[in-house]
Amino acid sequence: MNSQHTDIAIIGAGPAGATMAALLADRGWHVTVLERSHFPRFAVGESLLPRCMDALDAAGMLHVVEDAGYQIKRGVTFTENDHDTSFTFDDQFTPGWSWTWQVLRADFDHRLALEAERRGATLRFGQTVESVDFTTPGAPRLAVVADDGTRTDLAARFVCDASGAARVLPRLLSLDRPGSAPSRGALFTHVTDRIDAPDYQRDRIVIGIHPEQPDVWYWLIGLAGGRASVGMIGPPEWIHGADGTPAERLRHFVGQEPRLARLLASADFDSRVGQTENYAYDIATLHGPDYALLGNAAGFVDPIFSSGVTIALESALRAVDPVDTQLRGAAVDWDAQFEAPIRAGQRVFTSFIGAWYRGALKHVLFNPAPDPAIRTMLSSILAGYVWDTDNPYVARPERRLDTLCRLCAPSS
Structure with a gap:
């Protein structure tokens, strides 16, 4: 058993983990990223949202993917029985990017991980976290086993779980809770x-x-x-x-x-x-005394609106200040600074996902005479700007969307 030390252990080297690692390394912390697979590796979730561009830019990561030659994405087309309707990102309520990319995730994730390493983070691939001990406040310990069987006792001061659907900490700490979405x-x-x-x-x-x-x-x-x-x-x-x-x-x-x-x-x-x-799941809490859950490790409902990378990057950006502040010895309101905004973004996407599967949203999307102002608000949701509370469908997603769906429903 090898014994090692780090300031922050991050489980998972995907977009959330790599972004978090780079930003914390920028602030001088010793960051160790533990990734179970070996990059590059296949992954779906290739369709980014324009909000991702803001997040990548804020994280100083945009430049590492600008020259990758990815397919430009400017909108979304919905089709049913040869009837189409399209939304473009240059016609939206929230000021922001009018385009993004459709990426090859194996390459995209690898580029972000290499950038985190370039900025000072330690990346270790082929590493599986078997258990985590949070008994001692401020000193969690991780039992890690490598592909070759080498075992490591990693002592850290804080743990971030960016393991995606593997949701390592939720499973080890029994944070999973039944989701409301039907099995798909x-x-x-x-x-x-x-x-x-x-x-x-x-x-x-x-x-x-x-x-x-x-x-x-x-x-x-x-x-x-x-x-x-x-x-x-x-x-x-x-x-x-x-x-x-x-x-x-x-x-x-x-x-x-x-x-x-x-x-x-x-x-x-x-x-x-x-x-x-059965890919949908919910998580009881997104943070604890010495840990935070990022991206899909913090919950997932459905891929219909391509929200995965958006939530991943947003959660990394919003967790950096609280982690940095806590490790410097100051008090942190994790609920206000991190959990509440992430839950709010999840709630908007979940409201639209629910309306999609009820069959009500398609009558809004295919409305032959849509209100132009409302259409721009919906385009902003499709672009991932689900934290802009000036948008009525962000501020009160369930109530507003339910009303809109009823108004657009076909006459009986």
Whole structure:
């Protein structure tokens, strides 16, 4: 058993962990990042939101991805039964970025991690955190095992969990709590898309709704180099209802959505198809005496509005000052400075996710005569500006959205 010391241990080297590591290293702290996998590694969640650009810029990370050659993203197109509606980010309520990127996450995450290392953080890959002991205030200890079996007792002063869906601390500390979202499953992959259609705008993510199963939806995210991320979400029993391998089932279901079937008619499904189920979860608290949960480790509901990287970066930015202040010996109001704003952003996304799965939101999105002012407010939500409380759909998301959905509902 090796014994090591650090100021801050960060579990996970994804966008939240890398950003947090870089910013804390900038302030002179000894930061150790423990990542279970080896980078670069495959990940979905390729569709960023414009709010991510603000966060990357604020973290001094924007320059490390500017020359990556990622596909520009300027909006989103929703499609159902060959009827489309589009929202563009240059028409939004909140001042901010009018574009972002659709990234290859393996490359994007790796670049951010290397930047954290360049700025002074220690990155250790192939490391699994088996247990954490918070018995002694201000001195948590982590039991870590490497891929080669080497075991380390890591003493820290603070722990940040940026482990995503692995949610290491919530599982070790029993912080998981039942989520309210129904069980759903996903199939996903990367393809060589070979799309040659004049009506396809590669700078917009395409969200398709199944023509007969409204709680089943698809994504098509154009990537650079003729590649695309393709996936679908639906009830697990429905996804497993078709015969064949995951790849065969995904192609079968894609063929049932008219527009995606045409766009991907010549696509080469040349990568492994991944699948997951019951991916939604909630967390009882986002912080404790010597720890904080970042990004998806702090809770996740659904990928429909591409909120993952946005929440990850935002949580890292908002946790830096409290961690720095606490380690310097001053009092911190973690609820006000960190948990409340992160919960508020999650709440906005969750409100829209709920309206999507109730089938009510699509009547708003496909409204043939939308109010231009309201449309700009919705565009800002789709752009990730869910902390702008000047936007009525941020300030009171449930009440405002419920009213809007009722007004846009078709007459009986």
